[in-house]
Amino acid sequence: MNNAGMDAAPQSQPHVVIVGGGFGGLSAAQALRKAPVRITVIDRNAHHLFQPLLYQVATAALSSSDIAEPIRAILRRQKNAEVLMGEVTGVDKARREVMLRDHAPIPYDHLIIATGARHSYFGRDDWERFAPGLKTLEDARAIRNKLLLAFEGAELEDDPARRQALLTFVVVGGGPTGVEMAGSIAELAYSALPSEYRHFDSRSARIILIQSSNKILQSFPDDLIEKALRDLKRLGVEVRTGEKVDCIDETGVRMKSGEKIASRSVFWAAGVTASAAGRWLEADTDRAGRVWVEPDLSLRDHPEIFVIGDTAHIRDQDLPGIAPVAKQQGHYVAQQIEQLIQGQPALPHFQYRDQGQLATIGRAAAIADFGRLHFDGRLGWILWLIAHIYFLIGFENRLSVMIQWGWSYFTYRRGARLITLQENPEPPS
Amino acid sequence: MNNAGMDAAPQSQPHVVIVGGGFGGLSAAQALRKAPVRITVIDRNAHHLFQPLLYQVATAALSSSDIAEPIRAILRRQKNAEVLMGEVTGVDKARREVMLRDHAPIPYDHLIIATGARHSYFGRDDWERFAPGLKTLEDARAIRNKLLLAFEGAELEDDPARRQALLTFVVVGGGPTGVEMAGSIAELAYSALPSEYRHFDSRSARIILIQSSNKILQSFPDDLIEKALRDLKRLGVEVRTGEKVDCIDETGVRMKSGEKIASRSVFWAAGVTASAAGRWLEADTDRAGRVWVEPDLSLRDHPEIFVIGDTAHIRDQDLPGIAPVAKQQGHYVAQQIEQLIQGQPALPHFQYRDQGQLATIGRAAAIADFGRLHFDGRLGWILWLIAHIYFLIGFENRLSVMIQWGWSYFTYRRGARLITLQENPEPPS
Known part of the structure; x- marks a missing residue:
């Protein structure tokens, strides 16, 4: 067998396992690209999803592939990272292993849990x-x-x-x-x-x-x-x-x-509820299922385990469940791990830098809140457009989304109006 | 209720029912756009599919929505046509009705069956x-x-x-x-x-x-x-x-x-086998399940019923199961129905005009056969590209496909590498 493409990081380096390839997990992996570590990203879907535009797929404005990208494609040039498509069933904190369905456990030196949230029906x-x-x-x-x-x-x-x-x-x-x-x-x-x-x-x-x-x-x-x-x-x-x-x-x-x-x-x-991380870690959670973490996002008594994004709740801080929080936290824990590995002092506590918030209502209508600066209507919408195109991953996705938005804007039509049957159909009729 | 958009054709006009919105059915519907008829297109998927590029969706080069378009979107300006998403279960030739699952039967004056074919395992x-x-x-x-x-x-x-x-x-x-x-x-x-x-x-x-x-x-x-x-x-x-x-x-x-x-x-x-039309019509079929039809594509003793495309086999003619055959037949039966309605003499027998054939092998490699003119390699591929972009329905699809092909051509990458789970997953892990 040819060995090209297999020049991974040396086995002797510390192993950072990241569970979840959303905004938080991906940001941590990317921030570690030059660190002397081996990284394994585990995700059950194998793709990174740009969730802020998910409603556009649901309403037939965009296609699934416009807002999703294989995690391994995003990380293909980052030689110290590998991606494993698998379903986590638990964490053995004593042995420092992540348990997977249908696969041997994955040992870690540092673990980052970034498995997000899911909608919740409040018991219904x-x-x-x-x-x-x-x-x-x-x-x-x-x-x-x-x-x-x-x-x-x-x-x-x-x-x-x-x-x-x-x-x-x-x-x-x-x-x-x-x-x-x-x-x-x-x-x-x-x-x-x-x-x-x-x-x-x-x-x-x-x-x-x-x-x-x-x-x-x-x-x-x-x-x-x-x-x-x-x-x-x-x-x-x-x-x-x-x-x-x-x-x-x-x-x-x-x-x-x-x-x-x-x-x-x-x-x-x-409403949303956090992923099952609390159960995996046997950790305390808040009412929304988020794991209580220390001010540096680590699990109490486990400085080698971090929980970030929608799955985490820092004591005395209630941060919103949005992409910028997850991304900043991913970046922060990556830096913290580098400090630990290199024997440097720990970073000060995580601090969220509020970069403003945006919400769109429809065609040429959005609101944007940047502290003292507020925008609405067409200007808010243009800011919303720019931000969403900018943060989309991948040149091709950006181009495709821009074209579909442009087409919809001028024609009022939708490009992804496809009803997809689940079962394998009989001959068409 | 507002009545806009509901100015359909008068109820007194002959009713042409077309089963199947593929190349044949759609071509028949469009050829009847100026005819004094009411048209109902019945399709279980509600979308027209550009089957020649289906393998590109299967191999992650294109998205589903690039090659599919709702039939009602294609026909939205054709006021004498309506589209019904439904599953045909049979045809009552005596009462002249199409039977549907979960819907009242649809009466017809003229019926066009264009329900295509499906892959066949030859009994396995x-x-x-x-x-x-x-x-x-x-x-x-x-x-x-x-x-x-x-x-x-x-x-x-x-x-x-x-x-x-x-x-x-x-x-x-x-x-x-x-x-x-x-x-x-x-x-x-x-x-x-x-x-x-x-x-x-x-x-x-x-x-x-x-x-x-x-x-x-x-x-x-x-x-x-x-x-x-x-x-x-x-x-x-x-x-x-x-x-x-x-x-x-x-x-x-x-x-x-x-x-x-x-x-x-x-x-x-x-291998392929024809749709269930033979069973619906209680008609004789060939070994591939195609209904034997007269040289004018009608069913014997039923000049009001036509079968076209991959579902039909004209006696003494063995035509290939390709889009140009279905399209020409759709156009022919539409004209034949107009002749019948207007009391004009019937058209001469259907004659397929061979417009050549194309097959692609990969990047910059295709073959094109136009009778005496043969092309291969890059030139064949460019002809293949032009033909497929040209025959795609819808400006936005064409633009999107061109961009994705251009991007893949220069980067060697694929834009639709999405694994989609069938079941509703647990929280991501």
């Missing part, structure tokens, strides 16, 4: 069947199918009440994901689809955004929230704040007030 | 599990997963024999699809992936193309077949002609000669 997991959430590409494809099949079903449906239930789209949760989903569904129904159906008008669709507290986009300042509400209204989204969901089933949503919203298309964007 | 359907074929987007995604997971599995595998079985790719069938698949897998293994794995060299992969008769690409002239063999050899594909497969199972392929090829990655491109 039975709602998931009727109100899918959005965290993975599989989730996005399931939501896209549900969304597009609702319109296909409406075209076949003669009963007006059943048709209206198909055309009533309810998004539960008014954070950035919920707002982006609602805005994007509204544009799909009101701008992209109207000329395509013959038995109903897609503009008769209702899009309802439900937020249990009194504010959507709570992390933003009030003036920008007002702008977002204005833009959502202009797009045709009904925003209901201070209303709580009591029950979700196949007929729709029942509110705590007793009101019933008949809907066949409910989507969940209301 | 148990091979499908181990050697998937390629006819739908779901097939393409299943093959892409199998292909990419073979490389991921090889990275994890310590046993040399098991690793080599993962890295031995066998394509059964030496027609255009088999040749294109084999060439594309060779480029993936030898050019796109070598820098990404640390525990094996992807260039140690073997790609074997098996053809039971003595010639690959049998419909091409001998000089071009020689050129194709030269190009396959240059790419690293082992071509085995005149060798028959005896058995395929999870360990690989056993040849009629007794030779055993250990392979975990076998793909089927050896």
Whole structure:
């Protein structure tokens, strides 16, 4: 066998194992590119996902491959790193080994857990069947199918009440994901689809955004929230704040007030829970399942184990579950590991540098909060566009996303309106 | 409800029902755009698929949405046409109705069946599990997963024999699809992936193309077949002609000669069978399941029913199962229906106008046969590129495909290397 491409790092170097190839794990791996370590990134999906644009895959604006890239392709030139596609089942802290399904355990000298979060139904997991959430590409494809099949079903449906239930789209949760989903569904129904159906008008669709507290986009300042509400209204989204969901089933949503919203298309964007890392590590977690970590992101009494991103909760700090936090933490723990290896003093505690926040509502409408500077409408949207193109990984992805956005902007149409069947179909009919 | 977008054709006009939105069905629908008829296109997938590039989705060069487009988006401006996503279960010829699963029957005045073909295992359907074929987007995604997971599995595998079985790719069938698949897998293994794995060299992969008769690409002239063999050899594909497969199972392929090829990655491109139209129509079919039709493509004694494309076999004519045949037949039956409706004399028998044939082998290598003019190598490839870009439907698809091909051409990389899990995964790990 030819040996080219196999010049990995020497076996004698410390082994850094990173579980999870999201923003945090990838940032740690990349920050260690010149360090005298061997790196193994373990991920069950083998791809890095640009989650901030996942709602665009769910609403047929982008393709899966536009926002996902194999982790090994991203790290292909980093010779001290290898990628292992596998499913972690636990961590043996005493033996310093990561346990995998169908594979021998992987020993580590330093371990970074960056396995993110998943949507949570606050104990009502039975709602998931009727109100899918959005965290993975599989989730996005399931939501896209549900969304597009609702319109296909409406075209076949003669009963007006059943048709209206198909055309009533309810998004539960008014954070950035919920707002982006609602805005994007509204544009799909009101701008992209109207000329395509013959038995109903897609503009008769209702899009309802439900937020249990009194504010959507709570992390933003009030003036920008007002702008977002204005833009959502202009797009045709009904925003209901201070209303709580009591029950979700196949007929729709029942509110705590007793009101019933008949809907066949409910989507969940209301809460997340951390990955199973707390269980793997037998560590204390907060109510959202995040592992309590020390101010340097290490596990108490285990300076060789770090937990970062959406899976971690630093005592006395409540950081948002967003990409910049995970990236800065990945970079920080990489540096900390280098300090430890080289016998240098430990870094001061992790400090998050707030670089502002962005949320988009729809076509030429976004809000941007940079401390004292607030932007909205078209200018906010341009900033949002630039930031998202800039942070996308890979030149080809950027080009492809720019073209699809440009095309959609000028034509009002969507490029990824594909219903994908799960099962292997019979001959087409 | 708002009525915009619902100005369909008058109910009094003859109803033309087209089953299948592939090349044949779509061409018939579009040719009827100015005819005084109502058209309903029924398709179970709701999208038109550009099948000639399906192998590129299977080998991670293109995304599904690059080669598929919703049929209703293609026909959105054609006001006399509507699209119905549904699964045909039969045809009631006496009542002139198409039967659908979960929907009332659709009455027709004229019926066009254009439901294509599916790969066939010649009675060995148990091979499908181990050697998937390629006819739908779901097939393409299943093959892409199998292909990419073979490389991921090889990275994890310590046993040399098991690793080599993962890295031995066998394509059964030496027609255009088999040749294109084999060439594309060779480029993936030898050019796109070598820098990404640390525990094996992807260039140690073997790609074997098996053809039971003595010639690959049998419909091409001998000089071009020689050129194709030269190009396959240059790419690293082992071509085995005149060798028959005896058995395929999870360990690989056993040849009629007794030779055993250990392979975990076998793909089927050896035969097709027509859709179930023969059963729906209770009509006579040939051995490949194609409905015997009259020289004007109608069903005997049923001038109101036409069968076209891969589902039809005209008595005394054996036409290849390719897009130009289906398109010309779709156009012909549309004209025939117009003649019938307007009380004009029937058209003369359908005559296929051969416009030449193309097959690509890989990067800068294709063969083109235009009767007396033969092209190969780079020039053949440029002709192939132009033809495929030209015939793709939709400006955005063309642009996206051109960019991805350009990017792959200059970087040797692949833009759609995504392993997609079928089930809904647990939190990422």
